[in-house]
Amino acid sequence: MRNSTLIEPSRPPAWPLMNNNITREDLDALIGFLQQENPILTQSAQVLAFEREWSKWLGVQYSVFVNSGSSANLLTMAALRQLRGPGEVIVPTLTWVSDIASVLHCGFKPVFVDINPRTLGMDIEQVITKLSARTRAVFLTHILGYNGLNQRLLDELERRNIPLIEDVCESHGATFGGRKLGTYSLMSNFSFYYAHHLTTIEGGMVCTNDAHLYEVIRMLRSHGMVRESTSEKFKQQHRHQHPDLNPDFIFAFPAWNVRSTELNAVMGRNQLKRLDDNNQRRTENLLLFLENLDSEKYQTDFATEGSSNYAFTLILQQPDKALRDRVESALRKQGIEFRRGTSGGGNQLRQPYLKALFGEKECLNFPRVDHVHFYGFYIGNYPDLTRENILELCALLNSL
Numbered sequence: 001m002r003n004s005t006l007i008e009p010s011r012p013p014a015w016p017l018m019n020n021n022i023t024r025e026d027l028d029a030l031i032g033f034l035q036q037e038n039p040i041l042t043q044s045a046q047v048l049a050f051e052r053e054w055s056k057w058l059g060v061q062y063s064v065f066v067n068s069g070s071s072a073n074l075l076t077m078a079a080l081r082q083l084r085g086p087g088e089v090i091v092p093t094l095t096w097v098s099d100i101a102s103v104l105h106c107g108f109k110p111v112f113v114d115i116n117p118r119t120l121g122m123d124i125e126q127v128i129t130k131l132s133a134r135t136r137a138v139f140l141t142h143i144l145g146y147n148g149l150n151q152r153l154l155d156e157l158e159r160r161n162i163p164l165i166e167d168v169c170e171s172h173g174a175t176f177g178g179r180k181l182g183t184y185s186l187m188s189n190f191s192f193y194y195a196h197h198l199t200t201i202e203g204g205m206v207c208t209n210d211a212h213l214y215e216v217i218r219m220l221r222s223h224g225m226v227r228e229s230t231s232e233k234f235k236q237q238h239r240h241q242h243p244d245l246n247p248d249f250i251f252a253f254p255a256w257n258v259r260s261t262e263l264n265a266v267m268g269r270n271q272l273k274r275l276d277d278n279n280q281r282r283t284e285n286l287l288l289f290l291e292n293l294d295s296e297k298y299q300t301d302f303a304t305e306g307s308s309n310y311a312f313t314l315i316l317q318q319p320d321k322a323l324r325d326r327v328e329s330a331l332r333k334q335g336i337e338f339r340r341g342t343s344g345g346g347n348q349l350r351q352p353y354l355k356a357l358f359g360e361k362e363c364l365n366f367p368r369v370d371h372v373h374f375y376g377f378y379i380g381n382y383p384d385l386t387r388e389n390i391l392e393l394c395a396l397l398n399s400l
């Protein structure tokens with residue numbers, strides 16, 4: 001007899017937000033690893049190897065593997081707080097919740113800016129006008145694969161000695177000036193959640209060229225423990241300063257446990273081998289999508305130079321509610337999964353956690369992000385989409 005309390009699993013969408021991101025090959029790599037005699041499963045040699053391979057792929061000195069992109073956000077903000085003390089952090093209005101939550105959790109005041117519609121990233125001119133003696137960092141998100149940096153921002157931050165932190169969780173492999181995003185900042189964050197370019201099921205990375213920050217991030221990842229540092233000098237100093245403590249248990253910072261495991265690292269190492277090829281396919285897909293979309297109805301002038309997108313960005317040219325409803329119902333009918341508001345669900349200042357701090361009306365001061373909030377979507381872009389799939393999607397959207 002059917003158990004009426006069981007929830008029927010819903011039918012998977014014909015065109016999900018992400019498809020086949022974990023392959024048979026990845027699973028076989030895990031099985032091979034587990035077949036060893038007594039494999040170590042907690043953070044060990046595989047994690048270190050993945051960190052080194054990732055650093056080489058990205059072009060940085062150091063990487064620290066953690067259990068999510070949100071944990072990466074949290075650790076960079078905690079390290080910034082150690083380094084620069086309290087103050088303001090300039091943040092986007094279009095980003096993921098953890099980019100703002102981490103700022104709040106570390107006791108900073110977030111200062112918001114509107115978006116540049118072509119990059120969906122921060123409006124750089126607004127960032128520059130909001131820099132002040134209180135600014136501790138600019139925490140910039142590269143949205144859905146588009147580069148959000150420009151030289152003017154980099155020059156201005158260097159001139160004022162204000163650190164840049166890049167969130168590259170949605171943009172693995174994207175470049176600016178021929179160099180990978182995530183290499184321009186004091187620290188950068190990546191997410192390896194299932195829906196992203198590379199997945200470890202869940203996971204994240206903090207990357208830096210700063211040897212001191214590398215040690216701090218390693219300690220913050222693991223309870224703030226001094227023995228996590230790779231610097232003998234640093235460990236000696238602490239032992240010397242705290243002779244009453246067991247050297248194995250010296251906690252330098254109030255921190256967390258956001259470590260990952262060997263299994264996640266095995267998957268990451270295997271995935272890294274095909275990341276560049278996959279990204280190449282995604283870029284071709286995005287360009288085909290934008291070339292064939294009706295530019296009267298939808299925005300097609302995104303800043304695609306150097307982009308690396310796991311999503312198609314679909315933003316209505318006009319605030320046309322009727323067209324938006326037709327788009328949503330046509331996509332649903334065809335089983336094409338989508339997210340309204342694009343990255344993170346749109347204007348963060350409309351979310352209850354920020355309305356409680358900044359009031360009901362603050363969100364209205366950012367009209368460009370509000371347009372994306374109400375009239376923007378993203379649709380999955382993955383390597384095995386065919387040319388026909390993409391052309392059919394454009395024909396459908398253009399007919400509405």
Ligand SMILES: Cc1ncc(COP(=O)(O)O)c(C=O)c1O
Binds near residue numbers: 069071073191204
């Ligand atoms: C820009 C951005 N930052 C951070 C995160 C958080 O990553 P995770 O889901 O791995 O915690 C996401 C998640 O999708 C994201 O899009």
